[in-house]
Amino acid sequence: MKKCKTNKISLFVILLLFFGGIQTSEAQFLKKLKKRVKDAAEETVLRKTEEKVTKKTEQTFDTIIDGKIVKRKRKVKKKPTNKPGSNNTTNSSKNEEDRVSTEEIKSWTKYNFVPGDEIIFEDDLVNEESGEFPSRWDLLKGNAENASITNENVINMLNGAKITPLMDKETYLPEVFTIEFDALFKSVHGPTYQDYRVNLWPSNKNYGYSEDKKYYCKSINVNVHGASMDCVDNSSNKEYASFDEAMIVPIGKPVWRHIAISFNKRSFKVFIDESRALSIPNVKFKPEAFSVEVFAYYNELSAIKNIRIAKGGKKLYDQLVADGKFVTRGILFDVNKASIKPTSYGVINKVAKMMQEHSDLKFSIEGHTDSDGEESYNQQLSLQRAEAVKKALINAGIDQERLETKGFGESVPLTENTTPEAKANNRRVEFVKL
Structure with missing residues (x-):
């Protein structure tokens, strides 16, 4: 036990x-x-x-630090072969993640600027090397260079810089033309200033003179919240100016403004974003060339991008009556996307108004691209973009039964795709009467 x-x-x-x-x-x-x-x-x-x-x-190769651009060497990545190279308005995917907000589009619904019919100069600064002078421009004074801001190529202009496009002729602006570019503003009021001055005469002139020399105008002066232009007629001053307090933004906050200028034989219009800043019915000098210069307090960061000069400006309805269709290059899209840029609503609003005034009109909306990228990709994209334009017109109140869409891609070029201007002219939307 x-x-x-x-x-x-x-x-x-x-x-x-x-x-x-x-x-x-x-x-x-x-x-x-x-x-x-x-x-x-x-x-x-x-x-x-x-x-x-x-x-x-x-x-972040070139970064803004305290209002200055710091450049770093960048590694160049090879682009996929099934996508375009340098199109700003041609090729895209159906992804709409970066589509412009509804609120931003609504703010452009009254915009009525329509670009010229034929592109004579366009520079999207693709393939430019940071730190070098832009290859398609001439420096008239000061200092300017290529740079990158938030992964976009720009021309960085120091205070007093003045540049002009390299053109075959000294005088090249026609009787009817449009000029567009985006300008960066950093400071807006208080003890600072920042102005972009648009000159419309050759580099050897200081003003735009009438033939009898009794009338002349100075530069178009554009700032973040308005524009001005001074003219002298027989010793009598004429001052044109605008100021929109709603466009003021906090000091030091960088903001891009889209500048659009139209001239029709004697009348000027200047737009800053969707707002018309100037409308001058009668100027007595003939614009001949284009240059832009910067005046900024303490070398505030100044830059421009997306520069385009176009000639002509025949009314859309007149084109339709004459040809049974009209062609526009003013409907632009984000790079590699079918999302419409807000600046395109000048044309879209015109088309919507035309269709409202002529209830019998029906259109085939036809998209065209240049030859960058694969042919099948371009064809698909051109159709997507035509459909995006159709949707924008439906949102403007047009019955969808009055609209059809087609995409032709690169198959119907108007000219050989050998220059930036030729490619820009091939990138277009056509409205063909049904």
């Missing part, structure tokens, strides 16, 4: 030691496992952080 009891006690001690050992091992194992999980998590966080920093560093 005593022996049996002793055996039971021994068995109990053995079991206690065994399970105690298991618990101890399990605790040690869990402790080690917990440490490994923690180490792995920390390593993952560090790795992802390093990846983000590396990616950010590679993307």
Whole structure:
């Protein structure tokens, strides 16, 4: 009996030691496992952080630091062969993640600027090298260079810089023309100023003179919230100016403004974004050339991009009556997307108004591209863009039964795709009467 009891006690001690050992091992194992999980998590966080920093560093080649552009050497990545190279308005995917907000589009619903019919100069600054002078321009004074701001190529202009497009002739502006570009403003009021001055005469002249020399006009002066132009007629001053307080933004906050200028034989119109800043019915000098210069307090960051000069400006309805269709190059799209740029609503609003005034009109909306990228890709994109224009007109109140869409891609060029201007003229939307 005593022996049996002793055996039971021994068995109990053995079991206690065994399970105690298991618990101890399990605790040690869990402790080690917990440490490994923690180490792995920390390593993952560090790795992802390093990846983000590396990616950010590679993307931000030229960065704005305290209002200055700091340039870094960039690695050039090869572009996919199934996508276009340098089109600003040709090729896209159906992804609409970056589509312009409804609120922004609504603010352009009264915009009525319509670009000229034929592009005579266009520079989207593709393939330009940062730090170098822009290859399609001439420097008249000061200092300007290519740069990149938020991954967009721009011409950075220091205070007092003045540049002009390289053209075959010294005087090249026709009787009817339009000029468009985007300008960056950093400071807006208070102790600072920033002006872009548009000159419409050759570089050897200071003003635009009438033939009898009794009348002349100075530069078109554009700032973030308005524009002005001074003319002298027989010693009598004529001052044209506008100021829109709603366009003022906080000091130091960079903002891009779209500048659009139209001239029709004697009348000027100047738009800043969707607002008409100037409308001068009668100027007595003939514009001949284009240059732009910058005046900024303490070298505020100044830059321009997306520069386009076009000639002609025949009314859309007149084109329709004469040809049974009209062609527009003023409907633009985001790069590699079918999303319509807000500046396109000048044309879209005109088309909508025309269709409202002529209820019998029906159109086939036909998209065309240049030859950059694969042919099948361009054809698909041109159809997507035609459909985007159709949707915009439906949103403007046009019955969808009055609209059809087609996409021709690069198959119907108007000219060989050999220059930026030729490509810009091939990128178009046609409205064909049904």
